[in-house]
Amino acid sequence: MGQVYLRGLLTDGRRKSIEPMAARLGADGNRQALANFITTSPWDPAHVRAQLAWRMEAVIRPKAVVFDDTGFLKDGTASACVSRQYTGTAGKVTNCQVGVSLHLASDHASTAVNWRLFLPRTWDPASPTADPGKVARRTACGIPDGVGHVEKWQLALDMLDETRS
Structure with a gap:
């Protein structure tokens, strides 16, 4: 999900929060998975x-x-x-x-x-x-x-x- 999140940050669009990024990412834009990656993933x-x-x-x-x-x-x-x-x-x-x-x-x-x-x-x-x-x-x-x-x-x-x- 790190690569998907980074792609979302680099795509066009004013808002870089989870919901708008997920919408722009199409099939990869699983809002729940992106939110989980940002809020609760155990990576350091x-x-x-x-x-x-x-x-x-x-x-x-x-x-x-x-x-x-x-x-x-x-x-x-x-x-x-x-x-x-x-x-x-x-x-x-x-x-x-x-x-x-x-x-x-x-x-x-x-x-x-x-x-x-x-x-x-x-x-x-x-x-x-x-x-x-x-x-x-x-x-x-x-x-x-x-x-x-x-x-x-x-x-x-x-x-x-x-x-x-």
């Missing part, structure tokens, strides 16, 4: 990221490691880690998710090889600024109990350590 993403970094290091011959944070604008509240926060994507504080990524870069190419979803303090039950509604949605969003708020700079250092290893 660290192994995928490690293999990607290993392969891209050989191709790109990086001269730099670049960190970035990117906002994913959201209208609703169903997605994990959505909160009112600043994002350069919109140039203001707005309702969004934020992803932190590590890229290998050279003069001619770059690629993201590691990434994390930023969990705002409002989603962390141990935070004094926790929002009870957001904390209650953690289970539905698949956020494990032991996962809490980590500053973006610390996420970047953790990804660097993981990628180097």
Whole structure:
């Protein structure tokens, strides 16, 4: 299902969520199988990221490691880690998710090889600024109990350590 999901991400179409991708994929677009792959498959993403970094290091011959944070604008509240926060994507504080990524870069190419979803303090039950509604949605969003708020700079250092290893 990984290949089918990737094909769905690379096909034309504005929406890259499961339902619209499944519709565009025709016979391969089993919505239930795609949803299961994304939400409950037991594969470890660290192994995928490690293999990607290993392969891209050989191709790109990086001269730099670049960190970035990117906002994913959201209208609703169903997605994990959505909160009112600043994002350069919109140039203001707005309702969004934020992803932190590590890229290998050279003069001619770059690629993201590691990434994390930023969990705002409002989603962390141990935070004094926790929002009870957001904390209650953690289970539905698949956020494990032991996962809490980590500053973006610390996420970047953790990804660097993981990628180097």
